[in-house]
Amino acid sequence: MKCGIDLGSRYVKIVCIQDKTVAFTQKYSTIEFYRHYGKLINHELNIDFGKLGLPAEVSPQNITSTGYGRNTLKIHDANMISELKAHTLGACFQTGLTDFTLLDLGGQDSKVIKVRQGKMVDFQTNDKCAASSGRFLENMAHVLDVDLTELSQHYEHPVDISTTCAIFAESELIGKVIEGHPLDQLCAGVNYSIIKRIKPMLQSLMSPILVFTGGVAKNQAIQTLLKQELAIEELIIPPHPQYNGAIGCCFSVDS
Amino acid sequence: MKKYIGLTTTVPIEVLFAAGDIPVDINNIFINDQDASKRVEEAELAGYPRNVCGWIKGLYATVLQKEKIKKVIAVTQGDCSNTHALMETWQLKGIEIIPFDFPYNRDPDLLKMQIDKLITHFNTTWKKVLETKNELDKIRSLVHEIDRLTWETNQVSGFHNHLYQVSCSDFNHNPQTFKTQAQSFIEKAKAQQPYPNDEIRLGFIGVPPIISNLYEYLEKKDARVIFNEVQRQFSMPNKTDDIIEQYRLYTYPYDVFARIEDIQQEIKRRNIHGIIHYAQSFCFRQIEDLIFRQKLNVPILTLEGDKPGPLDARSTMRIDSFLEMLR
Numbered sequence: 001m002k003c004g005i006d007l008g009s010r011y012v013k014i015v016c017i018q019d020k021t022v023a024f025t026q027k028y029s030t031i032e033f034y035r036h037y038g039k040l041i042n043h044e045l046n047i048d049f050g051k052l053g054l055p056a057e058v059s060p061q062n063i064t065s066t067g068y069g070r071n072t073l074k075i076h077d078a079n080m081i082s083e084l085k086a087h088t089l090g091a092c093f094q095t096g097l098t099d100f101t102l103l104d105l106g107g108q109d110s111k112v113i114k115v116r117q118g119k120m121v122d123f124q125t126n127d128k129c130a131a132s133s134g135r136f137l138e139n140m141a142h143v144l145d146v147d148l149t150e151l152s153q154h155y156e157h158p159v160d161i162s163t164t165c166a167i168f169a170e171s172e173l174i175g176k177v178i179e180g181h182p183l184d185q186l187c188a189g190v191n192y193s194i195i196k197r198i199k200p201m202l203q204s205l206m207s208p209i210l211v212f213t214g215g216v217a218k219n220q221a222i223q224t225l226l227k228q229e230l231a232i233e234e235l236i237i238p239p240h241p242q243y244n245g246a247i248g249c250c251f252s253v254d255s
Numbered sequence: 256m257k258k259y260i261g262l263t264t265t266v267p268i269e270v271l272f273a274a275g276d277i278p279v280d281i282n283n284i285f286i287n288d289q290d291a292s293k294r295v296e297e298a299e300l301a302g303y304p305r306n307v308c309g310w311i312k313g314l315y316a317t318v319l320q321k322e323k324i325k326k327v328i329a330v331t332q333g334d335c336s337n338t339h340a341l342m343e344t345w346q347l348k349g350i351e352i353i354p355f356d357f358p359y360n361r362d363p364d365l366l367k368m369q370i371d372k373l374i375t376h377f378n379t380t381w382k383k384v385l386e387t388k389n390e391l392d393k394i395r396s397l398v399h400e401i402d403r404l405t406w407e408t409n410q411v412s413g414f415h416n417h418l419y420q421v422s423c424s425d426f427n428h429n430p431q432t433f434k435t436q437a438q439s440f441i442e443k444a445k446a447q448q449p450y451p452n453d454e455i456r457l458g459f460i461g462v463p464p465i466i467s468n469l470y471e472y473l474e475k476k477d478a479r480v481i482f483n484e485v486q487r488q489f490s491m492p493n494k495t496d497d498i499i500e501q502y503r504l505y506t507y508p509y510d511v512f513a514r515i516e517d518i519q520q521e522i523k524r525r526n527i528h529g530i531i532h533y534a535q536s537f538c539f540r541q542i543e544d545l546i547f548r549q550k551l552n553v554p555i556l557t558l559e560g561d562k563p564g565p566l567d568a569r570s571t572m573r574i575d576s577f578l579e580m581l582r
């Protein structure tokens with residue numbers, strides 16, 4: 001049994017794969033994970049696997065990790081691969097495809113990867129700004145006092161959110177609330193601002209098929225807007241969008 | 256008495272050495288300062304905005320800290336438009352400014368006029384300037400040899416390639432000492448074991464990095480920069496006896512298309528697998544990234560740096576992925 005761990009900025013995701021089937025999935029808030037299950041010893045992250053309740057067949061040698069912390073946190077005894085590689089492998093496994101563009105929108109990351117013959121041939125990621133990420137959506141939902149499910153329902157008649165900074169966008173949104181815009185249009189505006197940010201990245205690496213992963217892939221409004229805004233033949237949301245990186249870890253040759 | 260003359264970027268330093276003065280590339284002083292990030296903070300405290308290039312802020316504070324530099328040649332065309340405000344804020348602090356323009360269209364008459372003005376200002380002659388050029392060209396040839404040992408015989412690290420070439424902007428204030436160092440370096444490099452055949456061969460284009468450990472990190476990952484585009488230009492790689500022509504062939508201050516031609520030639524000649532395009536945060540050169548991506552036919556990683564210091568986790572992740580892609 002192979003085990004993949006994606007040490008994300010918002011959640012730590014764990015997947016176990018047995019006979020090419022996803023046998024176990026679990027996610028923890030990142031802070032909770034490090035606080036309760038991890039300890040730094042000699043610059044390596046020692047995880048209390050027993051406490052995590054992983055399937056008994058998993059041993060540290062069968063574990064591969066990836067994620068934001070991977071450059072500072074090596075899991076003791078486990079293998080490591082880069083995030084982009086993990087996501088490429090995960091998407092190939094989950095879709096059975098070899099030629100597509102992958103869009104992964106995570107807690108802080110926006111990644112666009114062009115995949116040909118099962119390999120990454122080009123990519124773009126957000127660099128100094130995380131305003132096109134899941135964390136942005138969470139903050140905006142909080143400002144609007146709605147949950148993420150409600151936020152993700154709306155895409156029509158979006159209000160214009162023009163601020164470049166994700167934090168200033170909060171006060172801009174409050175301004176729109178005061179102006180009296182209806183809630184559905186405010187939610188649509190938040191969703192549309194994500195599209196505006198990722199569209200230039202996507203356009204330069206486009207394929208007829210777009211695979212969409214990461215926690216934000218569950219947002220139905222963004223799914224709809226992607227189909228509307230981009231000239232794609234098909235948009236695919238794999239069965240486990242949020243676990244895509246962790247799944248990919250299980251398919252690394254090093255794992 | 257010899258005077259220290261600050262430079263905001265490469266200018267015809269032949270004039271300064273001919274006049275008996277000492278050119279000081281402020282960029283080199285700033286980036287080699289143990290407290291480089293403190294210089295940026297000082298500029299911000301003085302009122303420089305947060306969203307302005309780290310190099311500009313570093314240059315500002317470095318000159319104010321170095322009492323020896325009372326006069327600066329500031330390149331007002333051919334480098335960065337932020338230099339205009341940089342000059343003005345220096346003037347406010349009593350620094351004397353000598354503007355220098357590289358004409359956008361490479362007009363030889365206009366360029367000659369600019370050099371003429373420098374010659375008059377520094378009270379020297381064309382004869383002395385040309386004699387100095389001949390001397391400096393001999394040292395530049397040594398640096399060209401270091402470059403060849405980087406890409407052809409694979410005996411020099413990306414960092415040393417960067418260091419020797421970038422130093423040609425002022426020859427570390429003393430051409431003769433620099434010459435001895437370069438000669439000794441070449442001797443040692445020729446005795447070095449070549450880097451392995453299966454390493455990733457990278458080109459680095461754009462302004463020199465503000466990141467302190469980039470070359471070292473790449474080599475740890477079995478990738479080496481064998482072409483430092485702008486730094487190489489500082490060494491005047493296109494040999495000519497005519498000083499006007501020399502500064503016309505120098506690609507950095509002119510349009511991006513001449514740079515692209517140079518980069519394309521070197522990609523082919525040096526068998527480059529991938530390019531890192533470095534652009535400073537808030538720099539107009541970030542726009543040029545789209546041109547490089549259209550014109551260069553090799554994979555490109557665009558890397559952005561803001562303040563001086565080592566690679567951050569995010570840039571490291573992006574570099575790792577890029578190298579994996581090339582492998």
